[in-house]
Amino acid sequence: MAAVLSFLKRHSAFIGFAVVAMAAPLFTQNIYYLSVLAFMGTRFMIVLGLNLLMGQAGQISLGHAAFAGIGAYGSAILTTRWEVNPWAAMALSALLAATVAGVIGVPTLKLKGHYLAMGTLGFGEIVYILLVQFKWLTNGTDGISGIPSLSLAGIDFGKPQAFHWLVWGVALIMLRISLNLVDSRVGRSLKALHRSEAASMSLGVNTAYRKVQVLMVSAVFASIAGSFYVHYVHFVSPSSYTLTFSVILATTVVIGGLGRVWGAVWGSILMMVLPEFLRQYQDYTNLVFGVMLILIMIFLPGGIVSIGGAADALRRRIGGASGRSGGDAAPEGGS
Amino acid sequence: MTFDQFLQYIFSGITTGSIYALTALGFTLIYNATDIINFAQGEFVMLGGLTAISLYEAGAPLAVACLGAVAIVGVAGIVFQQLAIRPLLKAGILAQIIVTVGASLAIRTAAMIIWGRESRPLPPFTGDTPIKVGEATILPQTLWVLAVTLVIVVALQLFYRRTLTGKAVRACSVNSGAARLMGVSYSWVVLLSFGMSAAISAAGGVMITPVSFMGYGYGAMLGLKGFAAAILGGLGNPAGAVVGGLSLGVLEALTIGALPIEGASGYKDAVAFLILLLILFAKPQGLFGGRAVEKV
Amino acid sequence: MPLLRVESVSKRFGGLEALKDVSFALYEGQVKALIGPNGAGKTTLFNLISGVDTPSAGHIHFKDHDLGGLTPHQACGLGVGRTFQHSKVFDDMSVLDNVKVGRYGRSGAGLFSAFFTLPRHRREERDITQGSYEALRRVGLTDRAGELAGNLPVGDRHLLEIARSLATEPTVLLLDEPAAGLNNDETDQLAEIVRRIRDEGVTILLVEHDMGFVMNISDEVVVLDYGQRIAEGPPLMIQDDPEVIKAYLGEDL
Numbered sequence: 058m059a060a061v062l063s064f065l066k067r068h069s070a071f072i073g074f075a076v077v078a079m080a081a082p083l084f085t086q087n088i089y090y091l092s093v094l095a096f097m098g099t100r101f102m103i104v105l106g107l108n109l110l111m112g113q114a115g116q117i118s119l120g121h122a123a124f125a126g127i128g129a130y131g132s133a134i135l136t137t138r139w140e141v142n143p144w145a146a147m148a149l150s151a152l153l154a155a156t157v158a159g160v161i162g163v164p165t166l167k168l169k170g171h172y173l174a175m176g177t178l179g180f181g182e183i184v185y186i187l188l189v190q191f192k193w194l195t196n197g198t199d200g201i202s203g204i205p206s207l208s209l210a211g212i213d214f215g216k217p218q219a220f221h222w223l224v225w226g227v228a229l230i231m232l233r234i235s236l237n238l239v240d241s242r243v244g245r246s247l248k249a250l251h252r253s254e255a256a257s258m259s260l261g262v263n264t265a266y267r268k269v270q271v272l273m274v275s276a277v278f279a280s281i282a283g284s285f286y287v288h289y290v291h292f293v294s295p296s297s298y299t300l301t302f303s304v305i306l307a308t309t310v311v312i313g314g315l316g317r318v319w320g321a322v323w324g325s326i327l328m329m330v331l332p333e334f335l336r337q338y339q340d341y342t343n344l345v346f347g348v349m350l351i352l353i354m355i356f357l358p359g360g361i362v363s364i365g366g367a368a369d370a371l372r373r374r375i376g377g378a379s380g381r382s383g384g385d386a387a388p389e390g391g392s
Numbered sequence: 393m394t395f396d397q398f399l400q401y402i403f404s405g406i407t408t409g410s411i412y413a414l415t416a417l418g419f420t421l422i423y424n425a426t427d428i429i430n431f432a433q434g435e436f437v438m439l440g441g442l443t444a445i446s447l448y449e450a451g452a453p454l455a456v457a458c459l460g461a462v463a464i465v466g467v468a469g470i471v472f473q474q475l476a477i478r479p480l481l482k483a484g485i486l487a488q489i490i491v492t493v494g495a496s497l498a499i500r501t502a503a504m505i506i507w508g509r510e511s512r513p514l515p516p517f518t519g520d521t522p523i524k525v526g527e528a529t530i531l532p533q534t535l536w537v538l539a540v541t542l543v544i545v546v547a548l549q550l551f552y553r554r555t556l557t558g559k560a561v562r563a564c565s566v567n568s569g570a571a572r573l574m575g576v577s578y579s580w581v582v583l584l585s586f587g588m589s590a591a592i593s594a595a596g597g598v599m600i601t602p603v604s605f606m607g608y609g610y611g612a613m614l615g616l617k618g619f620a621a622a623i624l625g626g627l628g629n630p631a632g633a634v635v636g637g638l639s640l641g642v643l644e645a646l647t648i649g650a651l652p653i654e655g656a657s658g659y660k661d662a663v664a665f666l667i668l669l670l671i672l673f674a675k676p677q678g679l680f681g682g683r684a685v686e687k688v
Numbered sequence: 689m690p691l692l693r694v695e696s697v698s699k700r701f702g703g704l705e706a707l708k709d710v711s712f713a714l715y716e717g718q719v720k721a722l723i724g725p726n727g728a729g730k731t732t733l734f735n736l737i738s739g740v741d742t743p744s745a746g747h748i749h750f751k752d753h754d755l756g757g758l759t760p761h762q763a764c765g766l767g768v769g770r771t772f773q774h775s776k777v778f779d780d781m782s783v784l785d786n787v788k789v790g791r792y793g794r795s796g797a798g799l800f801s802a803f804f805t806l807p808r809h810r811r812e813e814r815d816i817t818q819g820s821y822e823a824l825r826r827v828g829l830t831d832r833a834g835e836l837a838g839n840l841p842v843g844d845r846h847l848l849e850i851a852r853s854l855a856t857e858p859t860v861l862l863l864d865e866p867a868a869g870l871n872n873d874e875t876d877q878l879a880e881i882v883r884r885i886r887d888e889g890v891t892i893l894l895v896e897h898d899m900g901f902v903m904n905i906s907d908e909v910v911v912l913d914y915g916q917r918i919a920e921g922p923p924l925m926i927q928d929d930p931e932v933i934k935a936y937l938g939e940d941l
Contacts, residue, residue, distance in 0.1 A: 164673040179665040234803035241802035256776035258760035261793030347498030
């Protein structure tokens with residue numbers, strides 16, 4: 058009994074979050090809200106993977122929309138053109154995404170800082186352009202429609218509630234395994250190579266291999282999310298996989314709080330809820346959004362996760378403590 | 393491809409290439425002063441063109457409208473630096489990228505609200521009768537673009553090498569700490585760099601508007617190609633930025649010309665990114681070597 | 689048979705010749721010091737041995753391997769450990785976690801194991817923790833295991849780097865200025881620890897400017913100046929070597 062209680066206590070955050078996420082559809086019948094919740098789930102999957110790459114391993118990707126696009130288009134093309142089983146299509150697309158990540162990752166992850174950012178950006182743009190230009194395969198800007206819903210053992214996952222549970226079920230699995238990674242040999246090696254590649258290599262870490270591996274994992278997460286998405290909206294077009302989307306993804310990770318897996322949660326929630334509020338501004342939406350990005354980065358460089366720390370620091374300063382408190386972490390926005 | 397067609401592509405290539413060069417140059421000035429990659433650089437080009445259009449439509453003579461636009465956007469660059477960049481000088485790369493992207497989005501949307509969604513023209517500086525070179529033609533405006541770009545580049549070189557202020561700016565980009573100890577005001581250098589950067593890019597926008605019109609979305613892709621050009625030439629190297637921009641423009645034009653497939657122009661944008669990736673993988677310091685290469 | 693043999697090694701950086709035809713040998717169980725004025729090429733040599741860089745000419749033999757062309761993580765796998773001149777401790781990780789990274793090469797649970805907390809991961813995590821505490825014990829840092837590495841005073845930071853390297857179970861340990869910034873008491877403490885590590889079977893090659901420490905701890909000393917070896921021998925002999933004195937003109941031995 059004591060073991061069960063201590064297990065619950067240790068994993069209370071995860072369990073609590075899982076309960077909330079899975080129970081959410083019971084509180085609303087509104088299809089629109091249910092869709093937003095489900096899309097929060099797919100977005101969350103991509104951000105989780107990106108958080109492993111950017112937050113843990115300290116790399117940068119401004120091209121991650123491309124991997125979601127590979128998953129989306131892979132599923133779309135395989136299921137509509139060749140009537141491949143949607144689950145198999147999802148797996149195959151994820152495999153393709155991992156392969157592309159592996160191939161592009163080897164030369165790209167040798168780069169650092171600005172060069173890495175621009176390299177990933179270039180990659181993302183090339184994928185976008187190919188999606189638009191390879192009309193014989195992708196239908197170009199017209200997009201592909203008629204993508205079937207997912208179903209399994211009689212359950213139709215085209216229905217909002219069922220889809221929500223499917224997506225969030227998978228997302229929660231991804232969250233759990235990401236959390237597991239933190240306190241592990243591989244997880245520590247990623248944190249180490251983020252902080253000092255030279256030191257990590259001197260301790261036996263094959264940093265090149267680890268970086269490419271984590272890129273491949275993040276590509277798989279993104280690809281699966283992309284596949285889920287198109288099986289719900291039954292349509293895909295290149296306009297969803299632009300640089301803007303890649304930047305929004307990177308921003309979500311940073312705003313949530315780099316380096317903390319839970320940052321991916323807060324970031325995803327904020328970045329999906331925010332546009333809903335901003336919708337009322339219509340033409341001004343992007344303007345307000347852009348300004349908000351600026352303000353958040355200036356005033357909260359450590360992301361939402363650091364609000365606790367920032368509040369503590371503020372309290373200490375107000376309380377009149379002299380000198381600097383120990384362990385004031387630098388903003389984690391660096392490379 | 394006949395020689396005349398080839399020549400035509402070259403002309404078209406150097407025209408757009410000059411704008412890439414000016415964008416890349418503006419971007420390099422800011423990078424040298426602050427180590428920041430300014431994703432909003434393309435918006436200065438866009439603002440230059442649209443501001444000139446507004447001034448002209450308000451009745452100003454063309455020359456006044458153009459020069460006025462350059463000055464106004466130069467000031468806008470300074471304002472941008474004060475509002476968005478100054479708080480970020482010590483932040484990490486990601487924070488800087490996100491802020492400049494946010495700024496780019498905001499500026500672009502504001503432009504859409506102010507000037508609408510349509511692209512608008514400016515009259516060419518000296519008429520639009522094409523000049524014949526063999527069977528190829530070149531627009532007078534193209535000659536203006538090339539000439540002004542050349543003047544700007546030369547003037548910048550003179551500024552850097554012959555004036556005290558210019559040398560101070562160079563000193564800061566090499567070693568800001570030492571420069572400050574010698575009495576150079578770092579914040580003035582940054583201000584100046586942003587003003588010049590915005591003005592130079594705006595000049596590009598003003599000059600290209602008669603050729604290809606100007607709309608609120610023009611700056612987005614331009615900024616990206618400007619980076620590709622700057623990296624091609626060597627990040628932080630002003631001469632490299634110019635050569636990179638021109639080369640990129642020509643390579644793009646030739647690619648469209650050379651590809652035998654229909655709809656080749658859609659692939660034009662891919663050229664810039666392929667070149668970018670190639671350079672990053674093979675020779676990240678660029679053709680001419682930039683500033684210090686990032687090490688671990 | 690020497691454990692480590694540096695054989696006519698040269699290293700050029702563009703026009704600059706950082707190391708020129710340097711040769712020496714390191715025998716098992718030795719503590720050998722590498723000294724010389726600043727810029728003599730000591731850290732460059734360390735970088736060559738630990739795989740950070742490749743010699744322009746010459747060879748570095750370790751056991752029966754040629755270290756040229758190996759990456760640092762491969763060199764570590766063979767048994768070469770090193771610390772860094774400006775300590776590269778992972779500041780915002782705990783002391784224990786820092787050392788745990790050192791156990792990376794002695795464990796193998798991969799990504800999949802970690803994701804799904806498979807038995808191999810769980811078993812190895814226990815072993816890693818044990819091995820890490822063992823390494824901390826060897827330098828005397830066990831009571832600081834839970835602290836953030838960034839909060840450690842400079843002496844303990846050096847010890848942490850050493851512990852981290854020890855966790856990789858090196859055969860030879862390269863120490864780059866381990867006494868930098870330490871006062872006399874701390875230096876004596878460090879000397880004790882280095883001696884003990886040697887007695888436990890680790891061969892040591894160190895770079896140091898603190899001559900008292902060097903004389904105290906080393907079996908042999910190699911002196912570099914302008915990238916060349918100008919003397920090699922027991923500390924007392926080096927002390928009196930006129931070439932060495934000339935190179936250090938004005939420095940107290």
